[in-house]
Amino acid sequence: MLRTTLALALTLILAGPAFATQEYILPTLFDVARVAPDDVLNIRADPDANAAIIGTLASDATGIEVVEETRGWARVNTGEESGWVSARYLDYRTDVWDEGALPEGFLCYGTEPFWAVSARDGALVLEQAGLPDRAAPVQDVLSTGVFRDPTRAVVAQGMTLTAMPQHCSDGMSDRLFGLRALLVIHDDPARMLGGCCSVQP
Template sequence: MFRTALALTLALAGPALATQEYILPTLFDVTGVASDDVLNIRAEPNAKAAIIGTLAPDAFRIEVVEERQGWARVNTGEGSGWVSARYLAYRTDVWQPGELPPAFRCLGTEPFWDAKVEGGDLVLRSPDDQAGDRRPVQGVLDSGIFRDPSRVVVARDMTLFSHPQICSDGMSDRLFGLAATLVLHGEQPSLLSGCCTIQP
């Protein structure tokens, strides 16, 4: 009887215990901050560190790229800083199977490039081509792991891979939570590397 009850309890609890809340990077909303106050962004993950920016009490869709002992790293201006994670509520609508967050965008340097999905096309832009090279998207693939941000965007003659990894654009002190690899197919295949963001 006890063994049957234990087995039933584990069977019922198993999926809930196995479900992870989120994998970074993902988006959060500010919560629990008074309407006449702000959430401080600090240079280091501690309450005594210098304040380098603020978030409004109603700020939403804030991208968090890293967590450390109750602190969350966010980008501000050309740099990044830390906010207390107790004042952030994660969003459950960010990483949906087979989809990209609306603000998903990847960029790189040496050479400079920028890629995002617009109107069903994967559009690759460079300083010399602001109109962009547009390729129809054939599919957005995910790992099948619940809320895993890893994505592959398959387009005609172009494939964009992104996976969770702290990434620098090499031009600023901002840090990103997704590393990107863009493969250009065709007569002269090439590979570009960079970072991705989901911050609106």
């Protein structure tokens, strides 16, 4: 009996994700849970139940991006700032980081100069101040192969976008993002733009 139990335990350990679901890697999306329908989830200025309330989430809010966690609190963005909600009232989603794909709300942007890139209809669409939009057909979306790792490299015609888990500021607000972006534009001469990415729809 003991031998059978040990063999089963070893099998489960070696089997990896097929048996043991890896916890999420930030940033990723969560849904509000266990909040009464007539109540809200408070967003606080600091990870402390006595900190000032700077916003709220509805009891049925979904697709909330969490970029950082500490001591049972989760950092989210609200308006032009970031705040903290109690992680006990959030459930993480398992449909965010599919292998070789981008989440539906994936958006990267930067300042100096202002630019934004989104994935639309099989293309990376680059928007820059004073220039026409540029749509580059996506050739490949690469990921590390690590279960639920948000790291991505998007290879498109004439441009390559990489997004890596790292705290990132847009330099224009008090928001905090969980993905740092580098966009290489393969013009002559080539250019590189830096910024942040979000996956919140």
